[in-house]
Amino acid sequence: MKTGFTMLSQSASSPARTGVLATAHGEVHTPxxxxxxxxxxxxxxxxxxxxxxxxxxxxxxxxxxxxxxxxxxxxxxxxxxxxxxxxxxxxxxxxxxxxxxxxxxxxxxxxxxxxxxxxxxxxxxxxxxxxxxxxxxxxxxxxxxxxxxxxxxxxxxxxxxxxxxxxxxxxxxxxxxxxxxxxxxxxxxxxxxxxxxxxxxxxxxxxxxxxxxxxxxxxxxxxxxxxxxxxxxxxxxxxxxxxxxxxxxxxxxxxxxxxxxxxxxxxxLPTRVARNGGLYTASGRINIHNSAFKTQDRPIEEKCSCYTCRNFSAGYLAHLFRSSELLGLRLASIHNIYFLQSLTRCIRESIANGIFEGFKNEFLAIYRTVSEETRKQQKQKWLAKKSGL
Ligand SMILES: [Zn+2]
Structure with missing residues (x-):
């Protein structure tokens, strides 16, 4: 079996590209x-x-x-x-x-x-x-x-x-x-x-x-x-x-x-923040501990087709986290990994269809990011914790 990378398409307006990485255990579609x-x-x-x-x-x-x-x-x-x-x-x-x-x-x-x-x-x-x-x-x-x-x-x-x-x-x-x-x-x-x-x-x-x-x-x-x-x-x-x-x-x-x-x-990050109740949505990362989610009878992300969003309300997830139930960690991890797989699939499609620039601008306009300061503090806290082990 031939292994290695083949570029499939390239954005006209940026270095973004799609490709396939062949390995001995199957193909990986990039990004x-x-x-x-x-x-x-x-x-x-x-x-x-x-x-x-x-x-x-x-x-x-x-x-x-x-x-x-x-x-x-x-x-x-x-x-x-x-x-x-x-x-x-x-x-x-x-x-x-x-x-x-x-x-x-x-x-x-x-x-x-x-x-x-x-x-x-x-x-x-x-x-x-x-x-x-x-x-x-x-x-x-x-x-x-x-x-x-x-x-x-x-x-x-x-x-x-x-x-x-x-x-x-x-x-x-x-x-x-x-x-x-x-x-x-x-x-x-x-x-x-x-x-x-x-x-x-x-x-x-x-x-x-x-x-x-x-x-x-x-x-x-x-x-x-x-x-x-x-x-x-x-x-x-x-x-x-x-x-x-x-x-x-x-x-x-x-x-x-x-x-x-x-x-x-x-x-x-996606699985670590999930275990702390941080969940990705199209409009940014939410925290399931926020009291607003206690009574939300809809999934975390209405349009998400992951196992978690297909089967459970945000209110149930909020309950699991408040009760320290292990299932909460699993359902949150599934959602965040699915979110990134879904995001990279949309990215690949938009590059292949020549509309990546529009996709990128739209995504970044809607997605509310964690502030630089908060992000640095979280990273330093984690690195300090790691080196102190
Ligand atoms: Zn989901």
Whole structure:
């Protein structure tokens, strides 16, 4: 079976495009949003429920699976697809980001990175070759290189070193890859420095990767800076390769990034906000804890065809959350993932029909976004909580 990316249509007014990414476990239609199952589980949902939302590819995480239950165990049980009961495509992140965000005392050298487990404090050493070998053992369809993720406000010297190390590690990952069916994506770094982003993209574009991820963004910088970084970086990525913006997945960000040429998204946000009662609607994110929903005898989103909206009122959901019933978390997660699958499907159709610009403007005019300040506070709270584990 031939794997790889084929571009299907391109917007006349922006770099937005549609495509199909063929993998050993099926096709992925882009732009695509991938729900995240870091620990080989999309929190609270069965693989069938995830599939029923329309999701084609999910993301899992080498760092988490390496620490628990261990790569060898997953491999001995037939690989990640069989272990978690998901038959479709899986993308595995390498662990670069997790090492730096979950293990603040990580020590990095040109050889690799030493870090302490956030679970039991044990010491581990990850190398570029190691993470490729682990992902080959897991059997993921898209593997990611190990990268050096500098803080968005890191010094120029630190960010330059990270870019150079990320390029050298990417080359080592490419050499270490032996699988013919598993694709390998590189990761462009450079924090918020346009010259370094271009340097990173240009160096990596010389190597034969199956796809290009843009990492180290949406880590606390303002939105306009994130978009500026995409605008300077994307022209340096080969046109025929898929572009993946790592860790970004709110509805408005997906629309903005697609307009700049991004094909693949992943984020824990839709399921995390769902578990906190945050639900996406066409007019913005609502909070089910708001007392107005207690008596609403209509679904959260009248036009939504997800399992939750077809069967339950917002009032029932509000009751579940107020009673701390686990079903509430599941129904909210189903709705939010479905919302993003529905959004990306509309995006694909509008690009194919040449009306993406109108779709984008209409969506952004109606969708009420969370303020920049609130968003930053939420992100910092989460990062602080993570690093304190
Ligand atoms: Zn729904």
């Amino acid at each position: 695509v949003f991938c729900p995240v199952g870091s620990q080989a589980s999309v929190k609270t949902l069965t693989p069938q429920e995830v599939r029923d939302t329309g999701a084609e590819m999910i993301l899992s995480n080498t760092y988490h699976l390496y620490l628990r239950p261990g790569i060898e165990l997953v491999e001995s049980m037939g690989g990640l697809h069989r272990f978690m009961g998901w038959e479709g495509p899986i993308l595995t992140d390498s662990g670069g980001f997790q090492v730096f965000s979950l293990s603040p005392l990580a020590k990095i050298t040109d050889e690799g990175v030493t870090f302490k487990s956030h679970i039991d404090g044990s010491s581990h050493f990850l190398t570029p070759e190691g993470v490729v070998s682990y992902q080959q053992s897991l059997g993921s369809d898209i593997m990611m290189v190990l990268d050096d993720v500098p803080p968005h406000d890191g010094s120029e010297a630190r960010v330059t070193a990270a870019v150079e190390r990320t390029s050298a590690w990417a080359e080592r990952c490419l050499k270490a890859r032996t699988s013919k069916t598993q694709q390998l994506f590189c990761i462009i770094q450079g924090a918020v420095n346009p010259e370094l982003r271009i340097k990173s993209a240009t160096e990596l574009a010389r190597l034969d990767f199956d796809g290009f991820a843009i990492g180290g963004l949406s880590l606390g910088e303002d939105k306009q800076t994130t978009w500026n970084m995409l605008d300077v970086t994307i022209p340096h990525i080969p046109l025929n390769k898929p572009r993946y913006l790592m860790g970004v997945g709110s509805p408005e960000d997906i629309v903005e990034a697609v307009a700049r040429g991004i094909d693949i998204f992943d984020s824990v």
